[in-house]
Amino acid sequence: KAGVTQTPRYLIKTRGQQVTLSCSPISGHRSVSWYQQTPGQGLQFLFEYFSETQRNKGNFPGRFSGRQFSNSRSEMNVSTLELGDSALYLCASMQTQGSEAFFGQGTRLTVV
Amino acid sequence: AQSVAQPEDQVNVAEGNPLTVKCTYSVSGNPYLFWYVQYPNRGLQFLLKYITGDNLVKGSYGFEAEFNKSQTSFHLKKPSALVSDSALYFCAVRDRGSTLGRLYFGRGTQLTVWP
Numbered sequence: 001k002a003g004v005t006q007t008p009r010y011l012i013k014t015r016g017q018q019v020t021l022s023c024s025p026i027s028g029h030r031s032v033s034w035y036q037q038t039p040g041q042g043l044q045f046l047f048e049y050f051s052e053t054q055r056n057k058g059n060f061p062g063r064f065s066g067r068q069f070s071n072s073r074s075e076m077n078v079s080t081l082e083l084g085d086s087a088l089y090l091c092a093s094m095q096t097q098g099s100e101a102f103f104g105q106g107t108r109l110t111v112v
Numbered sequence: 113a114q115s116v117a118q119p120e121d122q123v124n125v126a127e128g129n130p131l132t133v134k135c136t137y138s139v140s141g142n143p144y145l146f147w148y149v150q151y152p153n154r155g156l157q158f159l160l161k162y163i164t165g166d167n168l169v170k171g172s173y174g175f176e177a178e179f180n181k182s183q184t185s186f187h188l189k190k191p192s193a194l195v196s197d198s199a200l201y202f203c204a205v206r207d208r209g210s211t212l213g214r215l216y217f218g219r220g221t222q223l224t225v226w227p
């Protein structure tokens with residue numbers, strides 16, 4: 001069974017640009033969550049999608065957005081990039097509320 | 113508000129010795145509890161979880177965790193550490209009373225096992 005796949009693995013962008021990250025969950029998993037990981041703030045929750053609907057959102061500015069498609073694949077978008085957006089972005093999928101979340105390898109975003 | 117504390121940023125142990133990585137939580141109700149491990153430049157890898165039942169949970173790679181409801185703790189343990197166990201360990205909780213999947217993470221504990 002294939003795991004959670006995130007693309008691309010690495011990205012370098014310039015301040016002010018926008019970026020789109022992609023996540024393909026494990027087959028059959030309809031819940032997809034996104035997290036930002038930085039050395040200073042640790043792991044912070046961005047948002048969660050289930051059946052194409054955003055169910056929960058963390059405390060991030062509106063520049064951070066996401067969506068989920070009918071095949072459960074998800075994308076997140078960050079507009080008007082800032083240096084502080086440099087981080088490892090992790091996607092996770094899960095099957096049921098009581099089950100463990102499976103994480104992708106992450107996308108390392110560097111904003112210069 | 114949900115919160116998870118990992119009181120030690122760093123744990124150092126000798127290979128072959130037992131290890132403990134501590135975790136306490138403050139969550140309303142009875143949460144689901146998880147441990148994850150992260151190797152450099154990689155995603156999080158699931159180790160074990162507590163849902164219900166026996167307070168001692170066994171997981172991957174010889175790890176186990178002890179749930180203590182009165183102390184709201186979920187400490188990760190291993191009887192005999194390996195150098196390859198060196199990594200960053202995260203404790204996480206999920207609100208059982210919600211249908212949402214959000215995980216609340218601790219800050220992480222860097223485990224170093226020396227030969």
